[in-house]
Amino acid sequence: MQRLRVLLRRTFFYLVTAWIALTLNFFLPRMMPGNAVESVLSRLEGSGPITPQAIHAMTLAFGLKTNQSLFQQYAGYISDIFHGNLGTSINYYPSSVGSVIAGSLPWTVVLVGLSTVIAFVIGTGLGTLAGWLKGSWLDGLVPFTTLLSGMPYFWFGLILISVFAVGLRVLPFNGGVGDGISPSFTMSFFASAAQHAVLPAATIVVSAIGGWLLGMRNMVVSVLASDYIVLAEAKGLPRRRIVAAYVARNAILPSVAGFALALGFVVAGSIVTEVVFGYPGIGDVLYIAVTSRDYPLMQGIFLIITLVVLLANLLADIVYVFLDPRTSEV
């Protein structure tokens, strides 16, 4: 019961946060200096003639109907969102924002999802080992993870490109699959997609690993010094069992609880990483939207990324509740 209550409370929190993000998305263009549509249009004028479609798309996206009150506009905007209507893209006109996002989101979810899981597993694994062997040569390497965490993801990605793609020519570095291969359930598609994902995934994994490693190492060291571990040692339990069954399970809790922060970094890093690799995910589309001043698409992407991140956090919370025995107490 306790577990259920915790999960319901968290779910409620994420729903409220989602509503705040929706509202923020609505008010952002209105809070900016001047009238949003006018200032955006005047900026667009500088880069070429404006099509009536663009004006139409923008008015729709901002829900700016001058004959309506702000509240009516807001209600219309919320109702549109619930009907899955995010407006029309300017850059990909006449495609809807929703369909552009639907085409790119799977790429990102698979790439970022897999790399995050890999980084988490390797990072916490190495962190457990370093904490267990505190003071060893392996533990001595831990300070160097600060270098990995401090470097910009995209810079590391560019170095991988220049070494493996331009220099050694062993891996592709542009796009999500080879030329002429369209997404389908065929071996050639998956093989090509996997090959194209190696370098972007390596970029995310290497850049993200340091944070997990350091956090886990510090927690393992703290837990190893606590009374129940000393008792387990005194009872003569094998070290291996102590570390796996008692230390790691307790030490991993803050890592799971700190998932929100880590995910924020991964999402930020992967947006720029996708741009570097021309990877057809949502980060690359966001970049295209920003450079082509496709405001409806930009806002739709912000909204979707936020919702996906909230969902991922909820999943992390569910994992946490089942990992932490205290939440199952009455």
Next chain:
Amino acid sequence: MTSDVAARQVSPGISPREGKTVTGRAISALRKSRLATAGAILVGLFIIMAIVGPYVAPYNPSATSVYQLTSPSGLYLLGTTQSGQDVLSQLLSGAGSSLELGFLTAAFATVLSVVVGVPSGYFSGVAGESLSSLANVFLVVPALPLIIVIMAYLPNRGVLTMAVVISVTGWAWGARQLRAQTMSLRRRDDIVAARAIGEKTWRIMFVEMMPSLLPIIISGFLFTTVFAIVTEASLAFLGLTDVSSWSWGTMLYWAQNDQAFTLGAWWWYIPPGLCIALVGMGLGLINFGIDELINPRLKVQRNKQRGSAR
């Protein structure tokens, strides 16, 4: 000195009753940490570079020349760009704006995190809970997409604007750490006593508790500095900052724009990224020392066996 503190207390690592000497003790403890010292030296070198950089730069960083895309030589120590600009001069001139943005953002974000985080831990009930929820909302909303959207609307993309935008999205983690620490401090004897004799609430929060909160505040400040510098580099790389002024981020923007990576001009794109990573490493190493100060168990004691640190 730290080991006897360690023996008596686990967290917070600094005893409250040592009054004014606490900060001094903390600094001398940090100086004993080899990692923190190395980090401080590294960061110090970059701060010096940022201050004197523009004066010692051998060339005007924007001046073009006929020596296009040359590798490092006696004439151009770090080589030249596609348009014959001196890479070293750009690196020296860019250090200032990258570090300035990092520290300015961290200062704004730290103030926000203290103002929200400490009361959220001190007050129980609705006030504390709502402040805490505010921090949690900002924590889970992904920062960079929000920053990108805001920056895309703003006509002015100067350092100050960027610092405000990045700090507004980057203060929540510090606030959460401060809340946890304040909650544990709230019931400590000296704080309860201060409340009993009618000490003003703001004084308890921001003066009495300060010595025990300070390590967490500083750690958050350094962490946010790294976050801000990397975020600026990302924004610059995407062309969302003023790319006509030099920073390490705009150097990477131009390197990418002018095909430095496919042309194999490593001397052009390695230095700015490496500088960012090294500043991040320096600040991270100082945080290492602070972590050991907050939680003395983390210290590696070479002459003792594991477990005896307790």
